[in-house]
Amino acid sequence: MFQKIMGIFILSLAFILVFALVIPSSQTVHTTIRFKTNHQLAFEQVHNLNNWKHWYPCEFKSTILSDSEIRWNNETKKNILTKIIHSKKNENINTLITLSNGHQLYGEWTFKEEEGDIRITWDMEVKHLSYPIGKIMGLFLEPSIKSYMNQGLQQIKKRTETPQQNDL
16 A cells, blocks of 8 residues: 555656646746826836835835835835836836845836827746746746736726826
């Protein structure tokens, strides 16, 4: 009986290791929203880090470090550093998010006018996932962060459709 259980365990482990070989070492989560608003106002919600505290779906306290860096902290001393690493006015913004464990997520925001609307696309990518655990955990990236990304886009929509003068 013990040999049968060990055989099943070894076969299962071998299957997981082979399965992890074919999983990509990077994962991307994509979300988009389209609505009527001022193109520049929507762009500034992301480009101006002072605005992030109003729409970013995070329970962390924020500290602006510079025009292009913001640090998020919570009571368990987890730090997340977000940097704007590239931007082209009213078109796109690239961000680098460094988690407290050293993992990095690359964000890409695009802003496009379409028939009087604005389409905002937000992609988050994790690169260099380790074998085998990181690759397997990468499969759960989308279900774990997509709802936060959608909440953020909904908050940007809400803020720019009915802007708060003192917060912009």
